[in-house]
Amino acid sequence: MAKDLYEVLGVSRDATEADIKKAFRRKARELHPDVNKAPDAEDQFKELNEAYDVLSDANKRAQYDRFGTIPGAAGGGYGGNGYVDFDDLFGGGFGVGDIFSSFFGGAAGGGARQQRTEGRDMGVGLRLTLEEVATGAKKEIVYDRLAPCPDCDGTGLGENGKEVSCPECGGKGRVVTVQHTFLGDMQTATTCSKCNGTGKTIDNPCPECEGQGRVPDRQRVTVEVPVGIRDAQQLRLTGFGEAGLRGARSGDLIVTCRIQPHEFFERDGDDLHCRANVSIVQATLGAEIEVDGIFEGEKVKVRIPEGLQNDQIVRVKGFGMPRFRSDARGDMYVHVTVVVPKKVTKKQRELLEQLAHELGEDVSEARTPLQKLRDKFN
Known part of the structure; x- marks a missing residue:
């Protein structure tokens, strides 16, 4: 806004809050399109309202007095x-x-x-x-x-x-x-x-x-x-x-x-749903992991059962949303994703091959360095 806001309202810079309100109401009666038939009455009324929006707010007024502008004030x-x-x-x-x-x-x-x-x-x-x-x-x-x-x-x-x-x-x-x-x-x-x-x-x-x-x-x-x-x-x-x-x-x-939607939790009544990742070893042998709770600094321990399958849901009682007008809380439901590593070391591959042999499963044979090089060029 190029014009001086105090000039728009017709008040001095040391005007009190009451003075600003009275000035706004007086000029609004003059400029409102319902009573003022001038072609630019609507624009003048909008300008007046934008000035009042700034000067009637203590924080916005202080910023305006200091810097002369209010970022985003006109669209606020x-x-x-x-x-x-x-x-x-x-x-x-x-x-x-x-x-x-x-x-x-x-x-x-x-x-x-x-x-x-x-x-x-x-x-x-x-x-x-x-x-x-x-x-x-x-x-x-x-x-x-x-x-x-x-x-x-x-x-x-x-x-x-x-x-x-x-x-x-x-x-x-x-x-x-x-x-x-x-x-x-x-x-x-x-x-x-x-x-x-x-x-x-x-x-x-x-x-x-x-x-x-x-x-x-x-x-x-x-x-x-x-x-x-x-x-x-x-x-x-x-x-x-x-x-x-x-x-x-x-x-x-x-x-x-x-x-507003939450980046980690999805609310369902008093229950909370979230996602967590575990490795194939944790899913197979079972484990205990931690996820963030809804309260600041809250850590929730989630017990992963042995043999957990991908997208399986683990329920943790009493760690959901607080119930309305109650001391109780809903439950947390953790949707678990089993993450398969994209790369393994030679030792890890050997161990996995031994596991496959014990389980009677067929797996791909280890690739030679020459085969890996051909894969890259292909």
Whole structure:
């Protein structure tokens, strides 16, 4: 971004977090494509949001102040961090622009449709590693939502403001119009355009939220991921969804856990599957080998039985994933591959030939140096 981010937001370099939020909301109302019909309104709004994405994050802002640029800031998403999948937001991929659209649509006089008072649930996907699932984790989620207005504490009331019955509909929320036709009088009931169907308006509304009691804001919340959670399992954070209108109940934040593939383990319920290699001697005579466990530094001893066959599975009880809300663990299943050496020494070949003789098996005779040389040229 070539432009100065502080200039884009219209704040000084020593602006506080609250100053930055207020400036962002003020300019977003001016530049949002729903209210600004300028040809470049969408580009200006995107530029504003990218600036806010940097300056509202303490770490990104510190880097910007020091180096003047933020690598990848413009493509980093609207307020998200590396762990959040915003495709699930509101069940349909809402970003800052959509939240402002919802804000403008819900403002007093914003349209002749029934206004929703309670906040909607929101959803995000949280990416986790298998190790984090095994040990439990605390993850910070950064997302955008309509939050309670800090200036009026969510009431929507300005100084000396009060909620009154809508003078347009008399507090009914609907307006009845009568149309005279040759068939007689036709009555039509429509949602009141002044109060959006709530039956209430505000004298002296809060200038920050325009009487809604909520404003677009960036929310940070820490999610405690329980041990043993399954892929696609959801966590509900009560009250962290969209704020309700003028103090109405807020929605919830639904966090869907997405577990990333592991390079060594494959999870099957509470069990873990992995692969290990053994030599033909270990497979024949039996052995004890070690494989890494799911916990850091954990070593699991695997007993290889005599006469083990290639791709045979060895079960190790109690070394799988921790069970959800339990002290128990699943099992580990080790898929064993018998590795045949590509080259052997002369002594090793002699020993293998003796073994073949004992077992009554036919094997290829030892090749002379001349035969080996011919093989290379052929």
